[in-house]
Amino acid sequence: xxxxxxxxxxxxxxxxxxxxxxxxxxxxxxxxxxxxxxxxxxxxxxxxxxxxxxxxxxxxxxxxxxxxxxxxxxxxxxxxxxxxxxxxxxxxxxxxxxxxxxxxxxxxxxxxxxxxxxxxxxxxxxxxxxxxxxxxxxxxxxxxxxxxxxxxxxxxxxxxxxxxxxxxxxxxxxxxxxxxxxxxxxxxxxxxxxxxxxxxxxxxxxxxxxxxxxxxxxxxxxxxxxxxxxxxxxxxxxxxxxxxxxxxxxxxxxxxxxxxxxxxxxxxxxxxxxxxxxxxxxxxxxxxxxxxxxxxxxxxxxxxxxxxxxxxxxxxxxxxxxxxxxxxxxxxxxxxxxxxxxxxxxxxxxxxxxxxxxxxxxxxxxxxxxxxxxxxxxxxxxxxxxx
Numbered sequence: 198x199x200x201x202x203x204x205x206x207x208x209x210x211x212x213x214x215x216x217x218x219x220x221x222x223x224x225x226x227x228x229x230x231x232x233x234x235x236x237x238x239x240x241x242x243x244x245x246x247x248x249x250x251x252x253x254x255x256x257x258x259x260x261x262x263x264x265x266x267x268x269x270x271x272x273x274x275x276x277x278x279x280x281x282x283x284x285x286x287x288x289x290x291x292x293x294x295x296x297x298x299x300x301x302x303x304x305x306x307x308x309x310x311x312x313x314x315x316x317x318x319x320x321x322x323x324x325x326x327x328x329x330x331x332x333x334x335x336x337x338x339x340x341x342x343x344x345x346x347x348x349x350x351x352x353x354x355x356x357x358x359x360x361x362x363x364x365x366x367x368x369x370x371x372x373x374x375x376x377x378x379x380x381x382x383x384x385x386x387x388x389x390x391x392x393x394x395x396x397x398x399x400x401x402x403x404x405x406x407x408x409x410x411x412x413x414x415x416x417x418x419x420x421x422x423x424x425x426x427x428x429x430x431x432x433x434x435x436x437x438x439x440x441x442x443x444x445x446x447x448x449x450x451x452x453x454x455x456x457x458x459x460x461x462x463x464x465x466x467x468x469x470x471x472x473x474x475x476x477x478x479x480x481x482x483x484x485x486x487x488x489x490x491x492x493x494x495x496x497x498x499x500x501x502x503x504x505x506x507x508x509x510x511x512x513x514x515x516x517x518x519x520x521x522x523x524x525x526x527x528x529x530x531x532x533x534x535x536x537x538x539x540x541x542x543x544x545x546x547x548x549x550x551x552x553x554x555x556x557x558x559x560x561x562x563x564x565x566x567x568x569x570x571x572x573x574x575x576x577x578x579x580x581x582x583x584x
């Protein structure tokens with residue numbers, strides 16, 4: 198060890214977690230539940246990055262078996278969050294419902310195919326006619342619809358940051374330590390690992406979980422591990438709070454790349470789901486696209502202004518699935534990243550799976566599609582229902 202490096206004040210722990218967003222926090226809590234000593238490192242603070250700007254959606258409607266299974270487990274956990282985590286503030290999960298709208302026959306056929314999978318896995322979604330959709334969503338213009346899919350259990354946390362705090366507090370009560378330091382390098386150190394931190398300090402751990410979102414590849418590439426995780430910008434328009442309740446469910450119109458929802462504080466969020474991915478476009482283009490979609494599908498929002506544009510980021514993978522589990526050829530090194538925008542939504546499942554993976558050294562069979570090794574010539578399972 199270089200004489201210029203100093204020990205950070207956590208000693209040697211069983212597991213070091215790189216990243217204290219919702220993924221790292223859930224992993225920390227689940228690991229403490231197994232009696233392991235844990236330290237989580239993040240130079241930007243607990244619950245920062247993408248975790249700090251997510252709107253709190255929780256849904257079970259997905260297009261692949263592994264995503265549906267993860268969502269079902271997470272949904273069950275969140276319905277027991279009071280008993281599981283004893284949050285200081287009730288996050289208030291409200292089942293407002295999610296409606297996926299189909300404007301054409303091809304989209305409806307794709308929705309029906311996903312619906313068949315969801316029903317096999319116990320997701321209580323159902324197909325709706327345009328008339329039924331109109332009854333579920335006040336102010337929805339159904340004239341251009343051919344159908345849709347609805348799940349009344351899907352919803353939003355009124356206070357999503359309370360979920361973040363609940364995981365952090367519960368992990369701390371379990372003995373986890375949080376260190377406000379950026380990890381610059383992860384190095385093999387005998388039978389364990391050494392973490393070199395910004396500022397010249399080091400920490401030691403028997404195992405390391407890298408949960409650093411889009412920064413994950415940079416940390417792992419010096420070890421010869423190449424993961425195709427990239428940062429993708431996402432943009433949400435917000436209105437000022439509105440006293441009148443205009444839109445309770447979340448409405449997604451895939452063919453128009455559009456989604457909208459009124460939050461608990463009265464503000465309306467609306468998004469051009471393709472905003473940021475089309476070269477040469479900017480705020481005015483995304484705003485026009487949102488306005489066109491509102492005019493066609495949700496005219497009840499036509500007089501709502503959207504003065505605030507919030508930028509966030511997804512850590513995305515080629516198949517739009519998370520990267521989860523042990524890294525082959527590197528004993529004691531694990532990854533939980535590439536969440537593709539579903540970090541809070543599936544955090545309980547991700548934390549449990551990674552904790553079991555650390556404890557056993559292996560990945561559970563039902564989650565094999567998420568293995569880091571799948572990009573080396575394995576079979577990818579694309580998830581197409583990413584919002």
